[in-house]
Amino acid sequence: MVNVSGAGAMLHALRDRRPRTRSELSEISGLGRAAVAQRLDALLAAALLEPVGEAASTGGRPPTRFAFNPSARVVLAADVGATHVRLAATDLAARVLDSEVIDVDIGRGPRHVLGWIVDHGRSMLRRIGRGPEELAGMGIGLPGPVEFATGRPVNPPIMPGWHGFDVAGFVGGRLGCPVVVDNDVNVMALGERYIAFSDVDHLLFVKVATGIGSGMVIDGAVRRGAQGAAGDMGHIHVPHESDAVCRCGNTGCLEAVASGAAIAAQLAEQGIPARSSRDVADLVLQGSVVADQLVRAAGRMIGEVIATAVSLLNPSVIVIGGSLAMAGESLLAGVREVVYQRSLPLATAKLEIVAAVGGEQSGVIGAAALLCDTVLAPGLVEAELARHEPRVAAGR
Amino acid sequence: MVNVSGAGAMLHALRDRRPRTRSELSEISGLGRAAVAQRLDALLAAALLEPVGEAASTGGRPPTRFAFNPSARVVLAADVGATHVRLAATDLAARVLDSEVIDVDIGRGPRHVLGWIVDHGRSMLRRIGRGPEELAGMGIGLPGPVEFATGRPVNPPIMPGWHGFDVAGFVGGRLGCPVVVDNDVNVMALGERYIAFSDVDHLLFVKVATGIGSGMVIDGAVRRGAQGAAGDMGHIHVPHESDAVCRCGNTGCLEAVASGAAIAAQLAEQGIPARSSRDVADLVLQGSVVADQLVRAAGRMIGEVIATAVSLLNPSVIVIGGSLAMAGESLLAGVREVVYQRSLPLATAKLEIVAAVGGEQSGVIGAAALLCDTVLAPGLVEAELARHEPRVAAGR
Structure with a gap:
């Protein structure tokens, strides 16, 4: 198994969208040249990084720079209101690729509403030409208090039938990806901050x-x-x-x-x-x-x-x-x-x-940002790289 | 130089005061047996850990357990009020070893008040028989807003002459140790939580x-x-x-x-x-x-x-x-x-x-706890171990 320790910190630093050279990445991660090259290989194979242009040369061959590639995966985001749901697909930088508003009454309960969200999410992925294996996860904002750690609503006043429902498990099980769930105002706060x-x-x-x-x-x-x-x-x-x-x-x-x-x-x-x-x-x-x-x-x-x-x-x-x-x-x-x-x-x-x-979009942008912050956390990135390493290596 | 990476996390876990065996420490730190032994050596040499009793044996020689040793260093703490200062010496678990109240008017300005605190702090260390090299640092609570990162008061209404004064630098320079400074109510909150x-x-x-x-x-x-x-x-x-x-x-x-x-x-x-x-x-x-x-x-x-x-x-x-x-x-x-x-x-x-x-003591206990949390953070502990390694090794 390839050692990917430090790859998460490298990716985390690159999320500021500024490309870095190998020596800059060495400084950020505290790793030596050979270790940086190995982590770079894993991140490039996973398409999370891409080589972009070249840095100003200090004499000799100009060093390649590497940048975060937000298009590597796609994210689904839903901002659920009392009478309608705004659904969006974004990249890993929470930039909206597609969005739509679905009329759905939250009072019809979680299975109905979330079933619709899953169906429309799948359609949206097909529409923008992305496969389910490219889905990094889904972020959902709900109009009531949510126990964030478990992704379950807690006595939400305008959401009959939703109390304690395993929203993250229901959606994650159907879409086969990580799901984060939060209060709608929290995701709007995150969206405004992100924007x-x-x-x-x-x-x-x-x-x-x-x-x-x-x-x-x-x-x-x-x-x-x-x-x-x-x-x-x-x-x-x-x-x-x-x-x-x-x-x-x-x-x-x-x-x-x-x-x-x-x-x-x-x-x-x-x-x-x-x-x-x-x-x-x-x-x-x-x-x-x-x-x-x-x-x-x-x-x-x-x-x-x-x-x-x-x-x-x-x-x-x-x-x-x-x-x-x-x-x-x-x-x-x-x-x-x-x-x-x-x-x-x-x-x-x-x-x-x-x-x-952010207007009407701040909720879905915030929900997507919350998902990106979760799945791009250094520990998770490294676990993911380590898990897929054989497949990635075989594909090269 | 000995590799001490992971020693900080081991010490951090042991701050809950529960002794652990080598294999428990291996689980906590994710390190192998040889690496754990090496980190243990460094922490024992620095007296931050000590061997205590023995765990229940599962057959064969019972394994030694190791515990955090809060007595390894001493901490000074001051809770500064408008007309008097409560000064205390504690161990690394913020347990009070000695304390006194000094009458001093905060209006006399930072050099006067902090000079008194430094003098009385040194006397207190002597009184309890601890040398200046055993001092881990000082925590100070001030009755006004403080810019925590720099340890400087910001327009404190009842502290004429203190605005922008480098409290941490002044005290730290004289005592030769790290100093953290915070608002008095923040340190009381921390003290109550700690207690x-x-x-x-x-x-x-x-x-x-x-x-x-x-x-x-x-x-x-x-x-x-x-x-x-x-x-x-x-x-x-x-x-x-x-x-x-x-x-x-x-x-x-x-x-x-x-x-x-x-x-x-x-x-x-x-x-x-x-x-x-x-x-x-x-x-x-x-x-x-x-x-x-x-x-x-x-x-x-x-x-x-x-x-x-x-x-x-x-x-x-x-x-x-x-x-x-x-x-x-x-x-x-x-x-x-x-x-x-x-x-x-x-x-x-x-x-x-x-x-x-906590009564009158919660301020100094909180200030000491704040200092302990700062200097016992894994990164700082490892930097300290790495820095003193030759001396520590020479002394063994």
């Missing part, structure tokens, strides 16, 4: 749509808490005169007064037809002053909670996403107003508060 | 004294945020009729209405003499109904903020410490009342809210 803030280690993503939730990147990784319930911003208590009852049964929850659903209800009470978070955003974009004022007021209430999160977590970037964030600057303006007023200078001096940039 | 919750990966420590602050263990490590300002609970806004002005200039900060200082002021207004957080705690313990009611009300306000932290972070343990927590159950009762009412069942089903157990 626009790859160098940011402390990021808070807040989704404002029908409900309100958040995902936290702390010290470079998504943090999920003791039971996977971290980031549950929607049921934080905010002072408010209305005492609206929340779907959780408590009163005064942020979600009950500042979510897209809450604003739609407030508009409907005033005789302005609005049934959803998207309707509210549309009204604002069409110039409704009342809708605009309500969204800005919601931004202030969300800002109160975010100000608390800033004091507790000291992030450097806050990203506001979800359908209500598409209503232009009003929501963000309300958030900024309160956060910069309420938080201490040390925590806000370098704080950016921005709108999400 | 009572070593298996808990999600812990929130809240200190309620003159001010209010918190330290967060998330996924097994203290999290400090982008600028080291994480956990700044005292200036979070809470709804309150008084609109008391906080020392930060804002109104409605938690600290301005629920800290020991705030309650002392409220008592003094009612003609009950109290000047400090400790006076308030004493009044409660002496049976003052008014003081007890104010402390419980403060507990409820602190509980509002903790409930938010529970929704955001989903910890499994919340530890309440500081001088006001010494006033019996009133503070904790107020906190529990609100947290269990406000947070969602998933986040509170397994949540413990407890009083701190």
Whole structure:
């Protein structure tokens, strides 16, 4: 068996997309010239690396440079919502190759929904001309709390029949690949970080749509808490005169007064037809002053909670996403107003508060990124190289 | 040079204080018998391990077992407050060997205060009969934000003259050892975890004294945020009729209405003499109904903020410490009342809210634990073994 120890660290370094020479790879891995050559052979045979161009010569034959080859495998990603699933195929750099939206009611239970996802995933692979053996894995975001280690939902309020279901096992068994499952807001947080803030280690993503939730990147990784319930911003208590009852049964929850659903209800009470978070955003974009004022007021209430999160977590970037964030600057303006007023200078001096940039795609990109981070971890890469070594060697 | 690769992982595993046989160490490190013997030699020569008793024999000569030897080195730890410093010497398991409290005004600046700490630290080492070459390092907790990577305070409000001062370099240069510096509440959080919750990966420590602050263990490590300002609970806004002005200039900060200082002021207004957080705690313990009611009300306000932290972070343990927590159950009762009412069942089903157990010592124990975790990290241990190998070998 070929020794592949150190190959994982070499690949990990190359994921920054900068090509390296053999001597640079020797420096990164701490391995000698012969060992680097051996690891390179294994990674090239697995197509995970490819030779690209040549480095500037220092005299003599210019050294070859090697780069990560994200096209070596394909990844499936699903962002599951209450009424539809966004499905995508990406490369190993989470770049979307194809995507589609499937209408499916989450209330029909995990076997039905996940069966559809598996079927459509297989079709998508065929459509883009990739075989099942090229599939590195699948990342899935679900709209409820998930026990990340086991890939099982935990008492998800809007997902009847999903509690404790082995999502990773069900999908992984059918597709024959590793599957990672996380909360939808966590994968959106990862997606936004992957797209626009790859160098940011402390990021808070807040989704404002029908409900309100958040995902936290702390010290470079998504943090999920003791039971996977971290980031549950929607049921934080905010002072408010209305005492609206929340779907959780408590009163005064942020979600009950500042979510897209809450604003739609407030508009409907005033005789302005609005049934959803998207309707509210549309009204604002069409110039409704009342809708605009309500969204800005919601931004202030969300800002109160975010100000608390800033004091507790000291992030450097806050990203506001979800359908209500598409209503232009009003929501963000309300958030900024309160956060910069309420938080201490040390925590806000370098704080950016921005709108999400990934749009509808940030969920699938984040789910794909989560899968890539999992399967491209150095230990797994080396296990994979060691396992396939005979086949790879035979093919050369 | 002897190859010590894997020795760090062996020592790391043995820090759980359970002795292991050679074959168990081989399993832990993935090394063969000869390599384990070589790493054992290096660790025994450095006195970091010691042979202890014998394992149950499976026939033939019973195998020797090896245990971590925390007495191999000594650690200094300082918990710096506004008016005094608690100094301690511990072993490599953060067990206190000696401790003392030195009166020193933090306003006299870093050279004065740290000079005292160095002098008293040297005296303490002499007193317990340990030489400077046995000193593994020093851990220091400071009452203000600290940039952990560099060991420098960042605009600490109650520490004039300390901003940007190279605390780690100043102390390390004089004592000739590694020095780690952190916020005092972070080291208290670590201390409480070390003493009572070593298996808990999600812990929130809240200190309620003159001010209010918190330290967060998330996924097994203290999290400090982008600028080291994480956990700044005292200036979070809470709804309150008084609109008391906080020392930060804002109104409605938690600290301005629920800290020991705030309650002392409220008592003094009612003609009950109290000047400090400790006076308030004493009044409660002496049976003052008014003081007890104010402390419980403060507990409820602190509980509002903790409930938010529970929704955001989903910890499994919340530890309440500081001088006001010494006033019996009133503070904790107020906190529990609100947290269990406000947070969602998933986040509170397994949540413990407890009083701190480390008392005055948790700061120095945490600072020592932080130093031990730093210098006993596998990479550093192996670098140290490799560096001293000739000397160690010569001494055998």
